[in-house]
Amino acid sequence: MKPQAKLIDGKKTAKKIKDELKAEIAAIVDEHDKGPHLAAIIVGDDPASKTYVASKERAAKSIGMTSSTYTYPEETTEEELLAAIDFLNADKEVDGFIVQLPLPAHIDVDKVIERIDPAKDVDGFHPMNVGKMAIGQPAFISATPAGIMELLKRYKIETVGKHCVILGRSNIVGSPMSILMSKKTNPGNATVTICHSKTQNMAEIIKTADILICAIGQPQFVKGNMVKDGAVVIDVGIHRIPAKNEKGYRLVGDVDFDEVVQKASYITPVPGGVGPMTIAMLLKNTFIAATKKLS
Numbered sequence: 271m272k273p274q275a276k277l278i279d280g281k282k283t284a285k286k287i288k289d290e291l292k293a294e295i296a297a298i299v300d301e302h303d304k305g306p307h308l309a310a311i312i313v314g315d316d317p318a319s320k321t322y323v324a325s326k327e328r329a330a331k332s333i334g335m336t337s338s339t340y341t342y343p344e345e346t347t348e349e350e351l352l353a354a355i356d357f358l359n360a361d362k363e364v365d366g367f368i369v370q371l372p373l374p375a376h377i378d379v380d381k382v383i384e385r386i387d388p389a390k391d392v393d394g395f396h397p398m399n400v401g402k403m404a405i406g407q408p409a410f411i412s413a414t415p416a417g418i419m420e421l422l423k424r425y426k427i428e429t430v431g432k433h434c435v436i437l438g439r440s441n442i443v444g445s446p447m448s449i450l451m452s453k454k455t456n457p458g459n460a461t462v463t464i465c466h467s468k469t470q471n472m473a474e475i476i477k478t479a480d481i482l483i484c485a486i487g488q489p490q491f492v493k494g495n496m497v498k499d500g501a502v503v504i505d506v507g508i509h510r511i512p513a514k515n516e517k518g519y520r521l522v523g524d525v526d527f528d529e530v531v532q533k534a535s536y537i538t539p540v541p542g543g544v545g546p547m548t549i550a551m552l553l554k555n556t557f558i559a560a561t562k563k564l565s
Contacts, residue, residue, distance in 0.1 A: 275503070275534035278421050284546035287420070291557050292333040298560070299334060306560030307336040308392065308553070309358055309367035313351060313377070314344040319370045326368075329549050335556065338364070348377045352385050359387040365560035366392030368552070389562070392555035395441070404449050410555050415446040417547025418483065418504055422457040427481070427502050427536060434460040435479035437472075437486040437524065443506055444485050451481075484524035494529030503530055503537040506544050 295305050308330045310323045323339055330337035340354060351369075358367045367390055369382055383391075388398040394412035402409035411419075422429060434451045438444035444464060451460045460481065465472050476482060476496045484492055485506035497503065507524030523540030531537055538544055 275531045275537040278425055278504070278536050278538045278543060280417070280421060280538060280543040280545065280547045283421060283424055284417075284550035286424075287547075287550040287554060288329065288333050291553055294557065295334040304363075305334045305336055306365045306556050307338070307363055308556040309338040309340065309361075309364045310370055311340045311342070311351070311354055311358070311367065312370045313342045313346050314374050316372065319372070323370050326549055326552060330553060330556070333553060335553065336363075344374050346374075346377075348381065351377060351382060355382065355385045359385075359390060364390065365563060366390045366556040368393045390559060392552055392559055394446075394555065400441075400446070403446065406453060410558070411450070411551075412442055412446050413548045413551040413555065414443050414506065414544060415450055416551040416555070417544060418447065418506070419450055419457055420551065421504070421538070421544070421547060422481075422502075425536065427457065429457040429481060430459040432460045432480035433463065433478055434481040434483065435463045435465060435476055436483045437465050437476070437492070438484070438506075439464050439466045440485065444483075447483055447485070451483075486524050488524060489522050490524070490526040492525040492530060494526065494533050497530050497533045499533055500535045501533065503534045504544065505538050505540050508540055508545060 299305050310326060312319055312323050327337040327339055342351065355369065358364050371379065373379055373382065383395045384397060386396055388396045391399055391410055394410040399409040403411055429451065436444050436447050448462045448464050451458055452462045463475060465475055469475065473496050476492065477498055479498060479501055481502045482497065483504045483506065487507060489509035489511055503525055505523035505525040509522050510519040511522055512518065513520040521541050527539065
């Protein structure tokens with residue numbers, strides 16, 4: 271029987287990154303009497319957003335960063351939110367900040383993202399940072415794609431000349447991943463195909479992937495018979511599906527893990543794969559924002 275794929279352990283890798291940052295932040299605190307400061311704005315009562323922001327705050331504090339959260343009610347106007355962003359842009363004590371998505375329907379997300387100072391845009395969503403990334407200039411890279419690249423690097427996954435298939439074309443994951451994987455870098459230098467809701471013969475395309483990055487938003491979409499033997503599989507999805515346990519649900523990704531683990535050479539689990547890396551890379555972006563200012 272073919273051995274199962276090796277796990278790409280995002281939780282363990284994220285801890286290493288946080289430990290590295292913690293040591294560097296301690297040196298900054300010794301010299302400047304303050305650590306990097308990450309702030310977050312959250313609008314409304316979305317439970318997933320609240321949980322996510324709380325976990326970011328805990329992670330920041332655990333490595334010596336200052337963390338602040340600004341919470342606003344659902345009915346906050348666009349003008350009020352933009353004023354809050356202006357306040358953080360001007361606050362010299364704040365090195366980087368995020369506006370947690372999704373936002374209420376009455377607020378223009380693009381307008382909000384464009385209002386953030388690109389030098390404090392540690393989520394890497396501002397058009398200035400996206401554009402700089404696309405042409406290879408130094409920029410804040412969106413945390414999830416940055417985390418995936420870091421996993422490929424630290425696990426020494428060969429990407430040069432490989433066929434990388436990306437499922438999903440979102441501005442947060444799919445599109446930036448396609449740019450990063452095709453650049454003259456290591457990891458990178460791959461031949462990239464993006465699949466999306468209008469792609470024909472998707473299963474056949476997936477079968478040609480040496481590296482498969484799944485961010486399609488459909489639970490257990492990728493089955494074992496769709497994956498080439500020895501492929502590297504990165505699962506970005508996270509979904510709750512019903513289960514007969516105390517919680518009444520279990521977490522799964524866009525990949526049917528139990529099937530695909532038999533075919534792949536490497537695979538990220540859900541949970542414990544890409545998710546922890548997203549927070550670790552957000553912290554790393556905040557550290558970069560702070561040290562650019564301090565240098």
